[in-house]
Every structure is written in C-alpha cells, then in structure tokens.
Amino acid sequence: MTDPLAAGERIRVVTSTFERVRYREELVLRSPRLRALVEDLAPPVLFRGYLRIQSRVAQQIWARDIYDKHFDIDWYKINFNRIAVINLLCAGQQSPAYLEIGCRDNDCFDAIIAKDKIGVDPERGGTHRLTSDKFLSECGDKTFDVIFIDGLHTYEQVRRDIVNSLEHISTRGWIVLHDMFPRNWFEAHVPHIPEISNDWSGDVWKVGFELARSPDLDFRILKIDRGVGVLRVTKKNPDIPDLLSELRGKQFRYFYENVRHLPVLDYECGRAWIESCLRERSKVVEATSN
Numbered sequence: 001m002t003d004p005l006a007a008g009e010r011i012r013v014v015t016s017t018f019e020r021v022r023y024r025e026e027l028v029l030r031s032p033r034l035r036a037l038v039e040d041l042a043p044p045v046l047f048r049g050y051l052r053i054q055s056r057v058a059q060q061i062w063a064r065d066i067y068d069k070h071f072d073i074d075w076y077k078i079n080f081n082r083i084a085v086i087n088l089l090c091a092g093q094q095s096p097a098y099l100e101i102g103c104r105d106n107d108c109f110d111a112i113i114a115k116d117k118i119g120v121d122p123e124r125g126g127t128h129r130l131t132s133d134k135f136l137s138e139c140g141d142k143t144f145d146v147i148f149i150d151g152l153h154t155y156e157q158v159r160r161d162i163v164n165s166l167e168h169i170s171t172r173g174w175i176v177l178h179d180m181f182p183r184n185w186f187e188a189h190v191p192h193i194p195e196i197s198n199d200w201s202g203d204v205w206k207v208g209f210e211l212a213r214s215p216d217l218d219f220r221i222l223k224i225d226r227g228v229g230v231l232r233v234t235k236k237n238p239d240i241p242d243l244l245s246e247l248r249g250k251q252f253r254y255f256y257e258n259v260r261h262l263p264v265l266d267y268e269c270g271r272a273w274i275e276s277c278l279r280e281r282s283k284v285v286e287a288t289s290n
C-alpha cells in the first residue's frame with residue numbers, strides 16, 4: 001500500500017492547510033501547555049503516538065524546506081568533543097582567561113580547566129545573567145585568551161558574537177564556535193523545529209564561509225561534536241567578508257553542496273594544527289623574553 005502522506009498532492013494540500021498557521025505561536029502543535037497536559041494524562045504509549053503525529057504534521061508544515069540528502073555522521077561515535085578542544089587551547093597558555101557565551105547546564109563550562117572564567121547566559125548557567133551583546137558591550141577593556149561562542153544559533157547573532165569577541169580577544173587568543181556542521185535540513189532550519197528534533201545547529205554554518213574567506217584569520221572546522229570551529233586570531237582588527245546578501249535565504253542544501261569549500265578536518269589533523277600553532281607561539285614568546 002502506498003503511504004498517503006508521501007503522495008505529492010497530499011503534501012501540497014496539507015502544506016497549504018497549515019500555511020496559515022505556520023507563524024502563529026498559539027498553534028496546538030507548538031503549545032507547551034497542551035504537550036504538558038498530554039504528557040501528564042496519557043499513558044506512555046499514547047504519548048509516543050502523540051509525538052509521532054506531531055512530527056508528521058511538522059514535516060508537512062515545513063515540506064517546502066525538506067532536503068533529502070544528509071551527512072551520515074554519529075557524533076557520539078567520535079570520542080572527542082568541544083570540551084577536549086577548548087581544554088587543549090587553555091592548556092597551551094599560562095593562566096588563560098576563558099569566556100563562554102551560552103552555558104545552559106554548565107556541561108562545558110564546569111569542565112574547562114581555566115581558573116579565570118566567565119560564563120554569560122540570559123537564562124541559566126555560567127556566572128553572568130546577560131545576553132552576549134550586553135555583556136560584550138559592558139565588559140570594558142577585559143580581554144580573554146579563549147572565547148567559546150555557543151549562544152543563540154543564528155547566523156546574525158553568531159556573526160555579531162564573533163565581531164564583538166574580536167574586540168576582547170588577547171593577542172594570543174582563540175575563538176571556538178559550536179554547531180558549525182549540521183547533518184540534515186532540520187538541524188540547520190531556522191527557526192528550530194522542536195517537533196522534529198531537539199538537535200539544532202541553526203544556520204551558524206554560514207559564518208564558516210565568511211571566516212574561511214578572511215585573509216586575516218586562521219580558521220578550521222573540526223569534524224567532531226556537531227562541528228567545532230576554531231579561529232586563531234593572527235591580526236588586530238581582522239577583515240571578515242560580509243556574505244549576508246549571498247547567503248540570505250540559503251538553506252542546508254547550500255551547505256551540503258558547498259562543504260568542500262570549507263576547511264574541515266578530522267580531530268587528529270585539527271589537533272596537530274592546534275599544537276603546531278601553540279608551539280610556534282611559545283617559540284615567539286621565548287624569543288621575545290630572552
């Protein structure tokens with residue numbers, strides 16, 4: 001029997017039916033109150049059914065954005081993550097000052113070895129209850145040696161976080177970015193579609209194309225833990241190309257088809273690159289102190 005939901009005609013009809021409610025926050029599908037009610041009242045088997053229906057309906061609503069190609073990567077099978085990278089960068093410096101933008105449950109923040117650390121999050125975790133915009137505009141001339149950007153996962157916000165962070169990065173500094181490698185269209189979709197998946201990388205990937213084209217930055221993406229971007233600052237006031245008009249409206253398909261233009265490395269190569277940069281820097285420091 002053919003799946004009626006897979007038929008093009010049905011998808012078109014269902015999509016247009018839901019088109020009108022797509023932007024309405026009170027849509028039952030998105031209602032946390034209804035979800036909580038079903039969760040409380042329904043036995044687990046019914047709740048699972050409810051979630052399945054929710055996911056099917058969500059797929060119909062966003063049918064226009066669906067792209068069927070994806071990267072078959074299981075991040076949990078690669079035994080290195082963002083924390084390993086940040087600690088490698090911190091360990092390579094004497095008394096590093098660390099800033100984390102977006103901390104949530106402090107899974108990363110608490111695991112970072114730096115003694116001098118600040119975590120900024122408007123909702124929870126870290127040390128400062130602020131947005132990154134507010135914190136970075138109010139932190140005076142404080143500088144950091146490692147800044148981890150993992151707040152709001154939209155291109156515009158992450159771009160702004162990078163530009164603002166560059167004002168507060170030390171001359172030996174590094175910026176680390178999370179969520180640079182979405183695996184499929186819904187992980188990359190803006191806005192987030194929680195009915196389909198909790199894994200959300202947003203369109204942070206877009207800044208990767210800008211950073212890769214900057215003549216003043218040394219940039220790599222490590223293929224671990226949803227894509228960990230590592231940016232070595234090599235020049236004061238670096239130039240970052242603005243590709244907003246080129247990238248506006250681009251979705252996961254663009255990332256999938258152009259990923260070969262990005263400096264993506266596996267963990268071993270990424271680690272070798274970081275270690276060679278750290279060695280190079282310590283030689284410079286030694287030479288200047290002699």
Ligand SMILES: C[S@@+](CC[C@H](N)C(=O)[O-])C[C@H]1O[C@@H](n2cnc3c(N)ncnc32)[C@H](O)[C@@H]1O
Nearest residue numbers: 102103104107108121122123131132150151152
């Ligand atoms: C993915 S979580 C961070 C996870 C954490 N860095 C880790 O590795 O365990 C994203 C967090 O960013 C926070 N956030 C959202 N918008 C933000 C903003 N404008 N500035 C700072 N943090 C923000 C959210 O409240 C959320 O807690």
